[in-house]
Every structure is written in structure tokens, then in C-alpha cells.
Amino acid sequence: MRWETFGETTVYDSPWMRVTLVDVDVPGHGRIDHHVLRMPGAAAGVVVHDPERGVLLLWRHRFITDGWGCASP
Numbered sequence: 001m002r003w004e005t006f007g008e009t010t011v012y013d014s015p016w017m018r019v020t021l022v023d024v025d026v027p028g029h030g031r032i033d034h035h036v037l038r039m040p041g042a043a044a045g046v047v048v049h050d051p052e053r054g055v056l057l058l059w060r061h062r063f064i065t066d067g068w069g070c071a072s073p
Contacts, residue, residue: 001027003063008036024063036064047072
């Protein structure tokens with residue numbers, strides 16, 4: 001399900017982070033103001049692999065970057 005965006009308002013901005021409110025339409029829930037925190041730099045994560053069941057990943061749309069990709073739940 002793809003979220004539709006209608007605009008964005010910057011709440012706070014600095015060299016280290018930006019906080020915005022994005023007006024989005026969430027399918028089945030209506031329009032809401034969604035808080036978004038953007039930070040430059042690297043990120044880290046851990047994926048645990050179960051030899052019998054594999055790795056669970058979700059294919060989903062991220063409205064913030066307007067792209068599709070795999071994500072851990």
C-alpha cells in the first residue's frame with residue numbers, strides 16, 4: 001500500500017537533523033500528519049538468520065524516500 005503525500009512542513013532544522021510534519025493519506029485510515037526525522041550519516045542494524053526458517057523481510061513502500069525496498073519487521 002502506497003501512502004500519498006500532500007505537503008511537508010519543517011518544524012526544526014539544524015546541521016545534525018531535520019524534523020518535519022508530512023501530510024499523508026494512509027490507505028484505509030485517512031489523512032494524518034506524520035512526524036519525520038531526517039539525519040545525515042550512517043545507520044546500523046542486525047539481522048538474525050534461522051537456518052530452518054530463513055530471514056523474514058518485508059517488501060514495502062517508504063513514502064519518505066518515495067521508494068520500495070526490503071525492511072526487517
